[in-house]
Amino acid sequence: MKVILAEYLGFCYGVKRAIGLARDNARADGRAATLGPIIHNPQMVSRLESEGVGTVESPAEMSRGDTIIIRSHGVGPEVYEEVEQLGLQVVDATCPHVKQAQMAAHRLVSEGYNVVIIGEKQHPEVKSIFEWSGSKAVVIDSEEEAAELMPCAHMGIVSQTTFSGEKFNQIVGVLLSKSNDVHILRTICTATDQRQTAAIKLAAEVDLMLVIGGKNSANTTRLAQLCAEKCSTYHIETASELRSEWFDGIENIGITAGASTPDWVIKEVYEKCKKK
Numbered sequence: 001m002k003v004i005l006a007e008y009l010g011f012c013y014g015v016k017r018a019i020g021l022a023r024d025n026a027r028a029d030g031r032a033a034t035l036g037p038i039i040h041n042p043q044m045v046s047r048l049e050s051e052g053v054g055t056v057e058s059p060a061e062m063s064r065g066d067t068i069i070i071r072s073h074g075v076g077p078e079v080y081e082e083v084e085q086l087g088l089q090v091v092d093a094t095c096p097h098v099k100q101a102q103m104a105a106h107r108l109v110s111e112g113y114n115v116v117i118i119g120e121k122q123h124p125e126v127k128s129i130f131e132w133s134g135s136k137a138v139v140i141d142s143e144e145e146a147a148e149l150m151p152c153a154h155m156g157i158v159s160q161t162t163f164s165g166e167k168f169n170q171i172v173g174v175l176l177s178k179s180n181d182v183h184i185l186r187t188i189c190t191a192t193d194q195r196q197t198a199a200i201k202l203a204a205e206v207d208l209m210l211v212i213g214g215k216n217s218a219n220t221t222r223l224a225q226l227c228a229e230k231c232s233t234y235h236i237e238t239a240s241e242l243r244s245e246w247f248d249g250i251e252n253i254g255i256t257a258g259a260s261t262p263d264w265v266i267k268e269v270y271e272k273c274k275k276k
């Protein structure tokens, strides 16, 4: 059986940077924590915990002088105000690409545009972009929702960084009929595009795709959806989920992984598949 890794897979620049910053700011006294899980990967979260970086759900759980690490998804302006008032030390690991999307939404609103964010409403990154729009943007993730929007004089469009490039183009196609002045800022990051393109290419060449990453990771779930359009696909978090029956009659297996999947998890799956 042949096992092929996608050309681009696993940790992206923003995640590597966030984990590096968290590790650099670990505290032996246990007074450092990320605001929400550092990335959507439970294995990595446990590993960081053992290194002295915990997780809190709200800055209010921390005390003056504690170190709070803002994860790569970013947060809205109110959170920066809150952590300052609480006297916390802030380590901002917001991915620069996410920052760019946040600032784009902020600027477009201040320039008088009706801002549309193309992304998943419940995703923390999208929430942070929404908050930087002064909570004035509309969030949509389908052509149907785009079709329902009222026409307006000036429309500004930004995207969730991990949104599918193809779907973004389709939605923008609908939005173009809603205004004579549409300002498009395609804030999809290259890491996402590269991983999606490589996954689709590989999925078209193999019998089975394994997509590794947190079940709550938006970009991993998106990779799994795209691969499933080409071949039989399983979304797994670790090698322990692999089932022998999946490999019956399979000659070629492709492997990809989300931007928040650690290398050691990918390696484990790869090694186990090689032994099948």
Ligand code: SF4
Residues within 6 Å of the ligand: 012, 013, 014, 015, 072, 095, 096, 097, 098, 161, 162, 189, 190, 191, 192, 219, 259
């Ligand atoms: S997927 Fe892109 S935007 Fe998101 S953290 Fe990685 S590099 Fe940053």
